[in-house]
Amino acid sequence: MFKKLFTMTLLAALLIGSPKGIEAAAPYIIDRSALDKGIITVAGSDLNDTKAIVRISKDNNKYDYYLTNGAQYPLQQGNGTYSITIAQFLSENKYKVVSQESIELKMDDENAVFLQSIPMIDWNNNTKAVAEAKRLTSDAMSDREKTAAIYSYIVRSIQYDYAKAQSLDSGYTPDLDAVYDTSKGICYDYAALFAAMARSLNIPTRLAMGYEASAPATFHAWNQVYLKDIDQWVTIDTTYDAARVQNGQDTPMIKQAADYTITQIY
Known part of the structure; x- marks a missing residue:
């Protein structure tokens, strides 16, 4: 992507x-x-x-x-x-x-490292999406419920930016406020936005990069989330799911990890 x-x-x-x-x-x-x-x-x-x-x-x-x-x-x-x-x-x-x-x-x-702000997931308490995450999860009782609320917001609200995908400069990192304001982005933006929102709620979240089975030649970004109640990292792909949800298709939030090949994790 x-x-x-x-x-x-x-x-x-x-x-x-x-x-x-x-x-x-x-x-x-x-x-x-x-x-x-x-x-x-x-x-x-x-x-x-x-x-x-x-x-x-x-x-x-x-x-x-x-x-x-x-x-x-x-x-x-x-x-x-x-x-x-x-x-x-x-x-x-x-x-x-x-x-x-x-x-x-x-x-x-x-897992504490996956709660921090880093160059490609650059957030603080003033980041607009962080404030949105707190609002979305105000009634959530568990990390899974909080994760689901963030996931639902992103897959329903963020549109894929095809023009941006073709015009990025070397060294690009997501501007989370810009992604939030425009409601548009590429897979890197989706994954960074999700990671920042979840990390701000003290949910360990990775930004993974590599390849997905249905598009094995396309470099991609997605997330892994640690759910304490099941003591397990789960795979979430808001980019592909946004396309499905916005086209009226049903899709599970948690994906099969075997369908993804990781080359980098942040």
Whole structure:
């Protein structure tokens, strides 16, 4: 449903330079104060002036993000040892490593990371959809009921934006207020909107990317939600279901996980 963009792929950038001995002179500092929530932030004097990336690696998996001031970066691959690499732009697809550190993550609740605001699910208490989520779920008694209320709102209210899907720039991330105001978006917008609304209600929610069985060549985004009452992650796809519901078709909220192939999770 959309192109593979920078924040959704394993960056093919060439990282130049040895990390040995660079920490003392590094222009960036990794803030570990929120490791109990599974996130880090990066501080630096030239964050607004220098194009840079942060690469978060664990085992054989790598996630790359543009480095921006104040952004929270998730350690979403569970407890264990992560390598954090910061690299500054040189030219074309080349970056120079300026800092590299290891972080040992030992969270009591590994699902806590899926409650946070991160670059592709950027929300706070002033986000319009967050206020809408509170209104929609004011009478809900369980996480499942809250999830169903958010799901129903999105699949009935948000229209797929075909023009946007064809015109996105590299590095696109959803503007949740814009999606809410226009009631239009692509699958990335649907999934980010759903995740922000559910996370704001303390429901662990993942934004997953990859492929769905009925369209195996189309890169797609959807959600996984942790329901405490059944102690299970369930799969929800508001994009495809919006098309079905808006065409008068019945469809179950919870999908078969086997129909989805995940390449990234946020």
